Amino acid sequence: MTERSIAAYDVSQRVKTYDADMELMHPNRSKMVQIALEVLPFPKAAALQAIELGIGTGYFTERFLNNFPNSRVLGIDGAQAMIELAKARLTSLAARVEFVIGDFRNLRELAPGAGTIDIVFSAYALHHLSRPDKKTVLRRVVELLVPGGWFVNADLIVAGSPELESHLQEIRVTGIVERAAGSAKFWSEKCLRALARIPRAGERRTKMTFAIKAAVSDPRARTFAFTAQKTMYGGKHIARGDIIFVFASENEGGPGLVASGVVTSAKAIARKRGVARQTPRVSITIKRSAIVKRPFGRSELKRFCDWNDGRPETELNFKFYRQATNKLAGISNEAAAFLRGFF
Numbered sequence: 230m231t232e233r234s235i236a237a238y239d240v241s242q243r244v245k246t247y248d249a250d251m252e253l254m255h256p257n258r259s260k261m262v263q264i265a266l267e268v269l270p271f272p273k274a275a276a277l278q279a280i281e282l283g284i285g286t287g288y289f290t291e292r293f294l295n296n297f298p299n300s301r302v303l304g305i306d307g308a309q310a311m312i313e314l315a316k317a318r319l320t321s322l323a324a325r326v327e328f329v330i331g332d333f334r335n336l337r338e339l340a341p342g343a344g345t346i347d348i349v350f351s352a353y354a355l356h357h358l359s360r361p362d363k364k365t366v367l368r369r370v371v372e373l374l375v376p377g378g379w380f381v382n383a384d385l386i387v388a389g390s391p392e393l394e395s396h397l398q399e400i401r402v403t404g405i406v407e408r409a410a411g412s413a414k415f416w417s418e419k420c421l422r423a424l425a426r427i428p429r430a431g432e433r434r435t436k437m438t439f440a441i442k443a444a445v446s447d448p449r450a451r452t453f454a455f456t457a458q459k460t461m462y463g464g465k466h467i468a469r470g471d472i473i474f475v476f477a478s479e480n481e482g483g484p485g486l487v488a489s490g491v492v493t494s495a496k497a498i499a500r501k502r503g504v505a506r507q508t509p510r511v512s513i514t515i516k517r518s519a520i521v522k523r524p525f526g527r528s529e530l531k532r533f534c535d536w537n538d539g540r541p542e543t544e545l546n547f548k549f550y551r552q553a554t555n556k557l558a559g560i561s562n563e564a565a566a567f568l569r570g571f572f
């Protein structure tokens with residue numbers, strides 16, 4: 230597979246349209262590289278030693294070298310034809326690049342000693358590897374990195390589980406919303422924090438608090454039952470014993486926050502067969518523990534729309550009132566503490 234992947238790129242006639250083809254096939258290529266550069270925590274002036282795996286035509290390396298003008302790159306690729314295009318693109322920047330023609334599965338032989346590299350980066354290249362080869366290459370990368378070094382891979386990926394896929398989609402949508410709201414960065418602190426919370430396979434979630442916005446016929450009822458509610462932001466993880474805040478949706482004639490309570494039952498609704506993307510739904514019952522003491526809901530929250538200000542009101546507005554849809558969502562500890570102040 231990999232030998233063929235390299236050979237496919239080692240034909241000058243074929244790869245001369247590579248970058249033009251990439252523009253058409255991956256219109257977000259530039260943003261991907263920008264995000265990858267934004268997450269790196271190094272000062273611009275740092276003299277970083279970097280490696281690009283599959284440097285290709287030098288697209289990522291060019292942006293890296295411009296971003297870190299005192300840094301150097303070891304650019305590895307199996308296809309000489311691609312490296313020739315990289316040299317043509319990089320012109321004078323090429324003085325800060327050492328080109329190595331070779332198979333990056335043999336990284337140990339191609340790269341300098343362990344613990345000497347600040348950053349290894351790659352784009353659209355590692356997907357050419359089989360799963361075992363990916364693991365081997367990643368182990369080599371970890372060996373090469375200095376303590377605190379970074380590995381950044383900008384590639385097209387398929388998540389290994391539906392939970393991870395839906396978590397990644399939430400982060401993606403959050404990023405889009407933040408950019409639409411005028412954030413200069415493609416990748417905010419909030420997205421990074423959310424990424425850091427990705428549960429590993431088999432890992433149990435940490436304790437969460439939830440809130441639901443839905444139609445409530447009797448805001449002073451002792452118990453509430455909600456059937457097949459849409460969940461977002463981790464809402465699908467709700468379980469018996471969890472704390473939940475109840476908003477009676479203003480769109481359905483309710484006054485907003487009405488009660489807090491404890492979940493007495495939670496049941497996931499089975500996914501429909503043959504439908505690829507579905508919002509997870511749950512049915513829950515709640516035993517009320519407190520009734521709200523002062524009004525709080527859409528009117529109080531609507532002015533909190535600077536999506537990056539980190540305020541609990543903004544989180545609640547973003548999660549529950551940005552769209553009219555009813556939903557059940559996980560909320561942060563800060564938002565939970567804030568809501569407790571209304572009881």
Ligand SMILES: C[S@@+](CC[C@H](N)C(=O)[O-])C[C@H]1O[C@@H](n2cnc3c(N)ncnc32)[C@H](O)[C@@H]1O
Nearest residue numbers: 235238283285306307308311332333352353354
């Ligand atoms: C799709 S291109 C991506 C090039 C560039 N990183 C970019 O973002 O446009 C994949 C590159 O990885 C190289 N490649 C694939 N497998 C490789 C391997 N095992 N060792 C070295 N290079 C490899 C190919 O020769 C090709 O240049």
